[in-house]
Amino acid sequence: MMLKPIKTQKIYEKIVDQIGQLVAEGHLKPGDRLPSERELVERFQVSRASIREAISALEMMGLIEVRSGEGTYIRVVNIDSVVAPLAWMLFIEKDTDLELYEARKILEVQAAGLAAERAEEDEINEMFEALEIMRIDLEHHRLGEEADHHFHYAIARATHNKILFRLMNTISDTMRKTLQSSRSKLYEDHSTPEKLYEEHYLLYEAIKNHDVVRAQKLMLEHLVGVENYLAKYMLSDVE
Numbered sequence: 001m002m003l004k005p006i007k008t009q010k011i012y013e014k015i016v017d018q019i020g021q022l023v024a025e026g027h028l029k030p031g032d033r034l035p036s037e038r039e040l041v042e043r044f045q046v047s048r049a050s051i052r053e054a055i056s057a058l059e060m061m062g063l064i065e066v067r068s069g070e071g072t073y074i075r076v077v078n079i080d081s082v083v084a085p086l087a088w089m090l091f092i093e094k095d096t097d098l099e100l101y102e103a104r105k106i107l108e109v110q111a112a113g114l115a116a117e118r119a120e121e122d123e124i125n126e127m128f129e130a131l132e133i134m135r136i137d138l139e140h141h142r143l144g145e146e147a148d149h150h151f152h153y154a155i156a157r158a159t160h161n162k163i164l165f166r167l168m169n170t171i172s173d174t175m176r177k178t179l180q181s182s183r184s185k186l187y188e189d190h191s192t193p194e195k196l197y198e199e200h201y202l203l204y205e206a207i208k209n210h211d212v213v214r215a216q217k218l219m220l221e222h223l224v225g226v227e228n229y230l231a232k233y234m235l236s237d238v239e
Helices: 012-022 037-044 048-060 080-094 097-118 119-138 145-158 162-178 180-185 194-208 213-236
Strands: 064-067 069-074
Touching: 012 037, 012 048, 037 048, 048 064, 048 080, 097 145, 097 162, 097 194, 097 213, 119 145, 119 194, 145 194, 194 213
Parallel strands: none
Antiparallel strands: 064 069
16 A cells, blocks of 8 residues: 655645636636735735745746736736746756756657658758758867757757747756757767767758657657766666
8 A cells, every 4th residue: 555645835835726726717817916015914824934935836837927016817818828937847857967867758758759750851951951060079178068959959959849849948948058068079089970970960861851759769869878878877876
């Protein structure tokens, strides 16, 4: 029998849950004004400090907007208001490097398939331009990190899925910041840059030929290879 420990919620978290539920059920809509702080204190029967903590949390989540001198309003929820808290969470969380790669595999393998299915000529050209920069970097013994990022960005754009695009770029941007030192280790073996270029080129061809299954397979193989290398690097650091 699997039993989970009981989690004690703080008062402000209960307030956040209630307001969030009202929004989810449509009782509070974008543009609606929340009651004043005094009214909320009376309705919830809690302290002003708890109300202020709840308001701060809801504002950080992007659910409400505090307008100076006007009041507090339910925000129109857009993609940025959903993704921004995720980006912040990924930035402050520690020891999540390999978990980020797991998430990246889930997102990017599917994205490669969608790109193979939906990519238009300008997006395919964008991938090729990134490959050309990668090739030139390879010839000049540069890391080619920007070209790599640009290539994956082009694939994300070619999915024609705005939510997937933002999620992928949030994870990608976070990984660029947190894995800079470990990524450079990928290039210590002189054969690695050329191998990575070939993997990207084959992936480009699969997307250009609208081969969904092959694009997904190649993306998975590419990410697994990089993930395995980084796992070994992190393990050697520990030892």
